[in-house]
Amino acid sequence: xxxxxxxxxxxxxxxxxxxxxxxxxxxxxxxxxxxxxxxxxxxxxxxxxxxxxxxxxxxxxxxxxxxxxxxxxxxxxxxxxxxxxxxxx
Numbered sequence: 235x236x237x238x239x240x241x242x243x244x245x246x247x248x249x250x251x252x253x254x255x256x257x258x259x260x261x262x263x264x265x266x267x268x269x270x271x272x273x274x275x276x277x278x279x280x281x282x283x284x285x286x287x288x289x290x291x292x293x294x295x296x297x298x299x300x301x302x303x304x305x306x307x308x309x310x311x312x313x314x315x316x317x318x319x320x321x322x323x
Contacts, residue, residue: 266298266307273314288318 257265269291275283276291291314299307 262298262300264298265294266300269294269298269314270310273310273317277317288314292318 257268260268272283272286272291272294274280276286276288292311295307295311295314299311
């Protein structure tokens with residue numbers, strides 16, 4: 235028996251204003267989002283990843299973990315930690 239679950243996507247568009255400022259002054263949510271994006275770029279070995287590394291990704295993710303996140307952010311931190319501990323080829 236095969237189950238087919240319909241997947242529906244919804245386009246979401248947001249205006250992002252370029253506000254000059256230091257990354258250290260960014261919100262925890264912004265730092266967490268940056269850590270997720272950086273992790274994805276590392277996994278894909280993107281030419282746009284710059285000098286990001288697992289340590290920096292973990293630092294940003296922890297800064298944005300917050301007190302209540304339904305466990306998703308904590309799970310992401312564990313995932314990055316595990317990925318960073320894997321042997322490199």
